[in-house]
Amino acid sequence: MADISPYTEARPSQAGKIALRWGLYLLLGLFAIFYLMPLFVMVMTSLKSLDEIRTGDLISLPREVTFDAWRTAWSGACTGIQCEGMRPYFWNSMLIAIPGVAISTLLGAMNGYVISQWNFRGANIIFSLMLFGCFIPFQVVLLPMARMLGMMGIAGTIPGLIFVHVIYGLGFTTLFFRNYYVSIPSELTKAAKVDGAGFFRIFWSIFLPLSIPIIVVTVIWQFTQIWNDFLFGVSFSQAGTQPVTVALNNIVNSTTGVKEYNVDMAAAIIAALPTLLVYVVAGKYFVRGLTAGSVKG
Amino acid sequence: MSPILEINNLFKSYGSTEILKDINVSIEEGDFLVLVGPSGCGKSTLLNCIAGLEPISGGALSIGGRDMTTVSPKDRDIAMVFQSYALYPTMTVAKNITFGMKVRGVDAATQAEKLAYVAQQLQIEPLLKRKPGQLSGGQRQRVAMGRALVRDPKLFLFDEPLSNLDAKLRVEMRTELKALHQRLGASMVYVTHDQIEAMTLATKIVVMKGGVIQQIGTPSEIYNRPANLFVADFMGSPAMNLIPAKTRSSDAGTHIEIARENDAPIVLSDSKNRDLPQDVILGVRPEDIADAAKLAGGEAQGAECLIDIVEPAGADTFAVMQLGGKHVTARLHSETTAAAGLPQKLTFDLGKASYFSPDTGLRLN
Ligand SMILES: Nc1ncnc2c1ncn2[C@@H]1O[C@H](COP(=O)(O)OP(=O)(O)OP(=O)(O)O)[C@@H](O)[C@H]1O
Numbered sequence: 001m002a003d004i005s006p007y008t009e010a011r012p013s014q015a016g017k018i019a020l021r022w023g024l025y026l027l028l029g030l031f032a033i034f035y036l037m038p039l040f041v042m043v044m045t046s047l048k049s050l051d052e053i054r055t056g057d058l059i060s061l062p063r064e065v066t067f068d069a070w071r072t073a074w075s076g077a078c079t080g081i082q083c084e085g086m087r088p089y090f091w092n093s094m095l096i097a098i099p100g101v102a103i104s105t106l107l108g109a110m111n112g113y114v115i116s117q118w119n120f121r122g123a124n125i126i127f128s129l130m131l132f133g134c135f136i137p138f139q140v141v142l143l144p145m146a147r148m149l150g151m152m153g154i155a156g157t158i159p160g161l162i163f164v165h166v167i168y169g170l171g172f173t174t175l176f177f178r179n180y181y182v183s184i185p186s187e188l189t190k191a192a193k194v195d196g197a198g199f200f201r202i203f204w205s206i207f208l209p210l211s212i213p214i215i216v217v218t219v220i221w222q223f224t225q226i227w228n229d230f231l232f233g234v235s236f237s238q239a240g241t242q243p244v245t246v247a248l249n250n251i252v253n254s255t256t257g258v259k260e261y262n263v264d265m266a267a268a269i270i271a272a273l274p275t276l277l278v279y280v281v282a283g284k285y286f287v288r289g290l291t292a293g294s295v296k297g
Numbered sequence: 298m299s300p301i302l303e304i305n306n307l308f309k310s311y312g313s314t315e316i317l318k319d320i321n322v323s324i325e326e327g328d329f330l331v332l333v334g335p336s337g338c339g340k341s342t343l344l345n346c347i348a349g350l351e352p353i354s355g356g357a358l359s360i361g362g363r364d365m366t367t368v369s370p371k372d373r374d375i376a377m378v379f380q381s382y383a384l385y386p387t388m389t390v391a392k393n394i395t396f397g398m399k400v401r402g403v404d405a406a407t408q409a410e411k412l413a414y415v416a417q418q419l420q421i422e423p424l425l426k427r428k429p430g431q432l433s434g435g436q437r438q439r440v441a442m443g444r445a446l447v448r449d450p451k452l453f454l455f456d457e458p459l460s461n462l463d464a465k466l467r468v469e470m471r472t473e474l475k476a477l478h479q480r481l482g483a484s485m486v487y488v489t490h491d492q493i494e495a496m497t498l499a500t501k502i503v504v505m506k507g508g509v510i511q512q513i514g515t516p517s518e519i520y521n522r523p524a525n526l527f528v529a530d531f532m533g534s535p536a537m538n539l540i541p542a543k544t545r546s547s548d549a550g551t552h553i554e555i556a557r558e559n560d561a562p563i564v565l566s567d568s569k570n571r572d573l574p575q576d577v578i579l580g581v582r583p584e585d586i587a588d589a590a591k592l593a594g595g596e597a598q599g600a601e602c603l604i605d606i607v608e609p610a611g612a613d614t615f616a617v618m619q620l621g622g623k624h625v626t627a628r629l630h631s632e633t634t635a636a637a638g639l640p641q642k643l644t645f646d647l648g649k650a651s652y653f654s655p656d657t658g659l660r661l662n
């Protein structure tokens with residue numbers, strides 16, 4: 001019987017396809033290794049003793065795994081004259097990041113809701129101005145902001161840092177929510193108005209439940225921004241309110257005598273861990289949220 | 298008693314485009330007002346203005362005798378079904394329907410009772426736990442209806458609420474709506490593209506075109522005495538035949554002469570209408586042109602016409618011919634002997650004929 005399968009013809013190119021596929025994987029794998037290399041070196045170094053670092057080479061596995069460096073980094077390393085490790089600063093960062101993220105996300109959601117669903121005169125101008133806020137280089141605002149914090153009496157405090165991060169996060173959070181809400185048909189708001197719901201009721205009962213994907217996006221974005229911030233942290237804090245990024249810098253720069261690479265590496269990883277965690281936990285939703293658009297009623 | 302809805306000189310523009318021009322409508326309690334008009338003529342916009350969802354650019358509007366021109370939608374005591382349904386995507390069907398009552402603080406027992414009643418009426422009981430995303434278009438539409446029907450407002454606004462239902466369900470819902478209207482005596486403003494819906498439901502029809510009201514009247518007035526060529530052409534399916542004709546007055550009445558290609562003109566006489574200008578457009582409904590045997594007496598007059606197309610449609614058969622340079626449709630008996638390409642003896646009944654001016658398009662008689 002004659003073979004009339006339409007796939008016969010395609011067989012040679014099938015092999016080509018597989019080769020291409022594997023070639024792609026290989027290339028992607030190489031890139032992944034390239035990107036992961038620094039992290040690998042950091043983790044390995046943090047698990048070695050100082051002796052081993054001095055004698056061994058950079059990418060070799062530790063002969064003897066020790067968590068001493070981690071312990072020191074967390075609670076014993078010196079930042080200048082104090083030797084409390086990263087721990088107090090880690091909590092400072094948490095105290096700044098969590099309210100900062102929550103407030104800026106909530107306000108951004110409100111802004112986006114008002115701008116996209118409650119047509120008022122000048123909505124577009126206000127939105128453009130807020131967008132402009134996203135592109136102002138932070139260095140420009142340092143001095144005015146310092147003065148303002150001073151006048152408000154919250155200079156050098158954690159609420160002061162929260163305030164700064166909320167203000168500079170608003171542009172982005174508003175942008176995210178506004179673009180998300182623009183695709184929601186205005187009839188939804190209209191129907192709710194006829195049903196008797198007011199401004200906050202509509203926001204709370206109809207828009208917030210719709211916003212999970214964009215809330216995830218905004219939270220990840222804001223958390224990364226606030227947690228990783230160094231400039232505001234170093235400019236607007238004082239002893240005792242410094243965030244983890246500033247502490248890391250101080251630990252790495254203020255070691256006297258022998259440079260403790262393992263402690264530096266452990267401290268760096270500690271500082272980066274929360275953002276890594278947020279990506280791992282919510283990264284899936286991040287991508288989904290960025291691509292999710294229209295809501296079909 | 299003051300009218301339940303009164304609209305005076307309403308204008309509405311988006312930017313510099315005027316969408317609604319000088320709208321004047323008034324309906325009494327218990328009226329069923331149907332808005333018809335071609336797509337984009339401003340029907341939904343008018344409903345939005347009545348609901349207070351779009352600010353109006355001029356004029357005034359009162360509901361239940363109270364001036365509502367600037368009152369917010371939630372205080373207008375209206376319920377509305379949106380053309381796009383506008384169901385709340387994150388709420389279940391049941392929650393969608395009860396949201397309005399919940400917001401207004403109706404107690405839970407009443408909510409449940411009304412929900413059950415409306416769900417049964419609209420045949421959506423099995424769907425109550427689903428989200429709108431898991432419903433078909435027709436099901437969503439019924440949920441949207443339910444959301445309005447659980448309320449007890451002064452005025453219902455419906456924007457094509459049955460457009461997505463299958464033929465059978467649509468007839469059922471239509472009957473249901475009519476019963477509801479009669480039972481509650483509720484006042485309604487209803488937008489539809491469906492001629493039969495308009496005719497069967499309305500106590501009053503408003504025909505709009507390009508944001509201007511063309512005619513307001515009872516279904517029978519709109520159907521039998523269209524105010525202009527647009528209304529004549531728009532209402533009724535198949536549409537009214539609009540045939541250019543020449544008139545000649547005599548003692549017996551007016552002679553109407555319709556030119557034909559390759560044939561002698563048809564001359565009909567109308568004893569009722571006199572003083573018509575020489576050039577008119579004669580409007581005759583398809584059912585007023587019938588088999589010779591069917592229409593007799595009164596104004597019926599026979600003429601033999603060459604049939605071009607025969608379209609059987611169940612109960613009737615439509616025959617199309619050329620008169621006065623136009624396609625003219627006659628509604629014949631289903632067992633008619635008419636055949637395409639052959640002449641057929643037909644009767645014209647001018648008893649309900651309309652005459653329009655070819656220049657202004659306005660009704661002459
Ligand atoms: N927000 C808006 N901005 C500008 N023009 C608008 C807006 N909304 C509607 N229009 C215009 O107003 C006109 C009337 O629209 P409307 O929705 O009232 O039509 P409609 O009669 O309901 O049509 P349909 O039968 O297709 O639903 C249309 O020409 C439309 O383009």
Ligand SMILES: [Mg+2]
Pocket residue numbers: 340341342380456
């Ligand atoms: Mg419409």
